[in-house]
Amino acid sequence: MKLRDLAGDIDRQVAEALKGASGEVGISGISADSRKIGPGDLFVALAGVKADGSAFVADAVANGAAAVVSGHPVEGVSVPVLVCENPRRFLALAAARFFGVQPEVMVAVTGTAGKTSVVSFTRQIWAHAGLKAAQIGTTGVIAPGRDDYGSLTTPDPVSLMKLLAELAGEGVTHAAMEASSHGLDQSRLDGVTLAAAGFTNLGRDHMDYHPTVEDYFAAKMRLFDLLPKDSPAIIFADDEWSAKAAAAARDAGQDVRTVGRAGTFITVKRVEHLRDAQIAEVHHAGEIYEVRVPLAGDFQISNALVAAGFAISTGVKPAVAFEALGKLKGAPGRLELVGKAKNGALTYVDYAHKPDALANVLASVRPFTSGRIVVVFGCGGDRDKGKRPIMGEIATKFADIVIVTDDNPRSEVPETIRSEIMAAAPGATEIADRRAAIRHAVALLQGGDTLIVAGKGHEEGQIVGATVLPFSDHAEVLTALEEGS
Ligand SMILES: CC(=O)N[C@H]1[C@@H](OP(=O)(O)OP(=O)(O)OC[C@H]2O[C@@H](n3ccc(=O)[nH]c3=O)[C@H](O)[C@@H]2O)O[C@H](CO)[C@@H](O)[C@@H]1O[C@H](C)C(=O)N[C@@H](C)C(=O)N[C@H](CCC(=O)O)C(=O)O
Ligand SMILES: Nc1ncnc2c1ncn2[C@@H]1O[C@H](COP(=O)(O)OP(=O)(O)OP(=O)(O)O)[C@@H](O)[C@H]1O
Numbered sequence: 001m002k003l004r005d006l007a008g009d010i011d012r013q014v015a016e017a018l019k020g021a022s023g024e025v026g027i028s029g030i031s032a033d034s035r036k037i038g039p040g041d042l043f044v045a046l047a048g049v050k051a052d053g054s055a056f057v058a059d060a061v062a063n064g065a066a067a068v069v070s071g072h073p074v075e076g077v078s079v080p081v082l083v084c085e086n087p088r089r090f091l092a093l094a095a096a097r098f099f100g101v102q103p104e105v106m107v108a109v110t111g112t113a114g115k116t117s118v119v120s121f122t123r124q125i126w127a128h129a130g131l132k133a134a135q136i137g138t139t140g141v142i143a144p145g146r147d148d149y150g151s152l153t154t155p156d157p158v159s160l161m162k163l164l165a166e167l168a169g170e171g172v173t174h175a176a177m178e179a180s181s182h183g184l185d186q187s188r189l190d191g192v193t194l195a196a197a198g199f200t201n202l203g204r205d206h207m208d209y210h211p212t213v214e215d216y217f218a219a220k221m222r223l224f225d226l227l228p229k230d231s232p233a234i235i236f237a238d239d240e241w242s243a244k245a246a247a248a249a250r251d252a253g254q255d256v257r258t259v260g261r262a263g264t265f266i267t268v269k270r271v272e273h274l275r276d277a278q279i280a281e282v283h284h285a286g287e288i289y290e291v292r293v294p295l296a297g298d299f300q301i302s303n304a305l306v307a308a309g310f311a312i313s314t315g316v317k318p319a320v321a322f323e324a325l326g327k328l329k330g331a332p333g334r335l336e337l338v339g340k341a342k343n344g345a346l347t348y349v350d351y352a353h354k355p356d357a358l359a360n361v362l363a364s365v366r367p368f369t370s371g372r373i374v375v376v377f378g379c380g381g382d383r384d385k386g387k388r389p390i391m392g393e394i395a396t397k398f399a400d401i402v403i404v405t406d407d408n409p410r411s412e413v414p415e416t417i418r419s420e421i422m423a424a425a426p427g428a429t430e431i432a433d434r435r436a437a438i439r440h441a442v443a444l445l446q447g448g449d450t451l452i453v454a455g456k457g458h459e460e461g462q463i464v465g466a467t468v469l470p471f472s473d474h475a476e477v478l479t480a481l482e483e484g485s
């Protein structure tokens with residue numbers, strides 16, 4: 001593909017430059033990582049959190065880059081260097097052009113908690129309606145014939161647009177993706193053409209990356225600017241931030257559709273929270289539906305309604321969408337019942353790794369726990385340090401027995417992370433080794449107790465330093481239960 005055809009109408013400055021001979025340069029690939037550049041590729045230099053990509057232009061050219069795009073001029077380069085105002089947005093739009101196609105109907109959801117559950121439920125409703133559907137997010141990519149483990153919640157734009165083209169090639173027509181605040185802030189999904197966008201809730205998260213909660217919220221609201229005007233914006237109505245999110249979507253020119261008790265698109269009239277199911281009477285477009293979501297966790301009804309909002313807004317008949325809710329399977333590691341101790345105590349694995357999520361999950365099992373709630377958790381290294389004491393406090397308040405252990409320490413000293421949690425968790429037991437902590441917790445269980453192993457959910461590894469050691473909370477809980485029986 002000629003550079004002019006790839007990038008001619010993305011940025012005014014670049015378009016001007018491409019009127020000359022550089023427009024004729026052939027481009028065989030695109031990357032923002034000099035280490036992935038091959039002969040004939042376009043290298044887009046991004047100013048990142050750790051490094052400035054323009055420092056790697058020479059490496060990219062040595063690897064065969066045919067041209068370079070950067071936010072500022074770079075001297076002494078033997079291939080054309082095009083300067084543009086916003087290289088991250090340029091990368092996303094150029095990747096979209098390069099890979100060409102995406103599933104016809106794409107929706108994206110943002111919010112602090114519930115995104116993975118919402119994309120999973122949306123995919124399941126579409127599939128129930130007979131559509132070829134996919135989900136993209138924290139747990140990876142799931143589509144007919146595909147279940148790929150993932151690392152980022154929102155993939156980088158080149159991987160994302162490549163993936164979307166592959167999915168379209170495999171016949172996927174509908175895809176739901178998670179929009180993380182990092183992804184939105186870094187323009188990772190600017191190249192995706194969206195049919196609808198959604199919001200779940202807002203709580204404390206990523207305060208290491210975003211200077212204030214308002215900045216974090218504003219990053220999330222970028223999603224509604226990416227959506228073509230007059231498109232459906234599905235907003236959970238019962239969160240503290242719901243009104244602000246609806247206002248932001250309205251300001252962006254979107255067709256706001258709220259769901260929840262205060263919702264007008266789907267209105268919840270009555271909810272009954274059972275241990276393994278959430279039953280609700282909902283009203284939509286003058287009809288009344290009784291829905292039964294067969295999942296633990298009272299928050300799952302909220303996620304299910306956002307998913308139903310997406311499905312109905314993309315053409316699924318309401319009766320079919322509400323019927324599909326009765327068959328939902330939980331996303332792996334989201335209040336997932338792993339097993340029962342022989343005395344009947346229930347053991348769950350959950351991905352709560354931020355304060356609100358931890359409070360929610362512990363509160364949601366309380367009504368069904370006649371004995372004690374035992375929680376095993378830690379906090380990840382190289383992430384928001386401020387949440388550690390808050391999570392210590394929450395665990396102490398909502399659980400009866402608190403065991404503090406390691407999550408993914410990454411480059412930090414694990415003892416330090418644990419001590420920051422322990423400082424706010426009087427009476428908690430500290431067991432560094434996560435495997436030992438899980439065994440200890442399982443051994444403590446008596447009839448009527450509930451164990452929540454929180455923080456790592458579906459993850460299949462533990463990141464210690466730069467190494468990923470194989471580790472699964474699910475497998476460890478099962479082994480501990482088997483040993484105890
Ligand atoms: C802090 C952060 O978000 N970093 C992401 C970001 O990196 P960055 O652009 O800041 O990269 P950088 O390391 O400063 O380097 C700058 C540039 O130089 C380039 N480079 C670097 C070295 C080299 O030799 N050659 C070279 O060209 C890099 O490719 C990059 O383009 O963009 C990269 C590509 O898109 C991401 O892989 C990377 O994710 C890192 C690995 C990460 O851990 N991100 C987490 C925090 C994250 O994004 N999480 C969110 C939220 C999850 C949630 O909601 O809970 C997610 O969506 O997963
Ligand atoms: N609607 C909700 N309200 C509050 N807490 C929730 C909600 N949905 C899920 N949770 C909690 O948050 C955890 C993560 O849920 P989920 O993976 O669906 O969210 P997410 O937004 O994708 O999170 P992440 O950004 O970490 O990928 C769950 O394990 C549960 O503890």
Ligand SMILES: N[C@H](CCC[C@H](N)C(=O)O)C(=O)O
Pocket residue numbers: 153353379380381383407408455456459
């Ligand atoms: N997407 C989140 C996942 C955190 C999961 C938790 N187990 C941790 O390592 O902190 C992040 O990268 O911040």
Ligand SMILES: [Mg+2]
Pocket residue numbers: 115116137138139153178
């Ligand atoms: Mg997620």
